[in-house]
Amino acid sequence: MAEVKLLGSWRSAFSLRVEMALKLKGVEYEYVEEDLSNKSPLLLQSNPVHKKIPVLLHNGKPIPESLVILEYIDETWENGPPILPKNPYDRAMARFWAKFLDETCFPAFMKAYVSAGEEQVKAKEEVEKFLKFLDDELKGKKFFGGDSIGFVDIAGNVLAYWFVIISELVGIELITKDKFPNLCAWIEEYLNSSFVKQHMPDREKLTESLRARFQKTSTAK
Ligand code: GS8
Numbered sequence: 001m002a003e004v005k006l007l008g009s010w011r012s013a014f015s016l017r018v019e020m021a022l023k024l025k026g027v028e029y030e031y032v033e034e035d036l037s038n039k040s041p042l043l044l045q046s047n048p049v050h051k052k053i054p055v056l057l058h059n060g061k062p063i064p065e066s067l068v069i070l071e072y073i074d075e076t077w078e079n080g081p082p083i084l085p086k087n088p089y090d091r092a093m094a095r096f097w098a099k100f101l102d103e104t105c106f107p108a109f110m111k112a113y114v115s116a117g118e119e120q121v122k123a124k125e126e127v128e129k130f131l132k133f134l135d136d137e138l139k140g141k142k143f144f145g146g147d148s149i150g151f152v153d154i155a156g157n158v159l160a161y162w163f164v165i166i167s168e169l170v171g172i173e174l175i176t177k178d179k180f181p182n183l184c185a186w187i188e189e190y191l192n193s194s195f196v197k198q199h200m201p202d203r204e205k206l207t208e209s210l211r212a213r214f215q216k217t218s219t220a221k
Helices: 013-025 041-046 066-076 088-114 117-137 151-155 157-170 181-192 203-220
Strands: 004-008 030-033 055-058 061-064
Touching (some): 004 013, 004 041, 013 066, 013 151, 013 157, 041 055, 041 061, 061 066, 066 151, 088 117, 088 157, 117 181, 151 157, 157 181, 157 203
Parallel strands (some): 004 030
Antiparallel strands (some): 055 061
């Protein structure tokens, strides 16, 4: 078995987090594309709790959960730029914002995407309340990590790319320049950075794959 193996999916923002971290650190790895409708025995035995990608296997030992994997990569491979800040307070706050993205923002966005009418108006307000915190956090900064891309930026790829595409598909305006100028400037800076640009999945291909998923959601209602 290769020393470092990633079980992932090309369309997953979570799996891309791990690829970006490995690339940032210059770690050689074998990438295995998982068919999520027919999960491999290796995935099922590597992440028996959630049965989800991404999973990183290092010398055969599995590590699940993208944010946990990012920290593992940062601690294991010291070459390349640090992913988490060195200062304990800044490290703690980077973890806080990444957790906020996954546990608070992500479900709020999903609710706004799948709801309708009055419920959607409320869900949109909720999303905007959360985005305001992120916008304030970015005030005077190029990236969440300061001058260079770090933990929260990598975690934020879902916001910068996936949510922008899904919002267009659903026809709902969530991350607007007038309300969230810092966040929009970050998205532009992030997506245009040469490192990020080369790793984002093809926009059209991703849009098509998300279209199928979100159309299914709306017909199921
Ligand atoms: C989320 C991973 C996830 O949702 C993380 O790694 O950060 N908290 C986890 N993985 C999805 C694909 S991305 O939408 C997945 O594996 N889904 C398969 C399933 O739910 O059966």
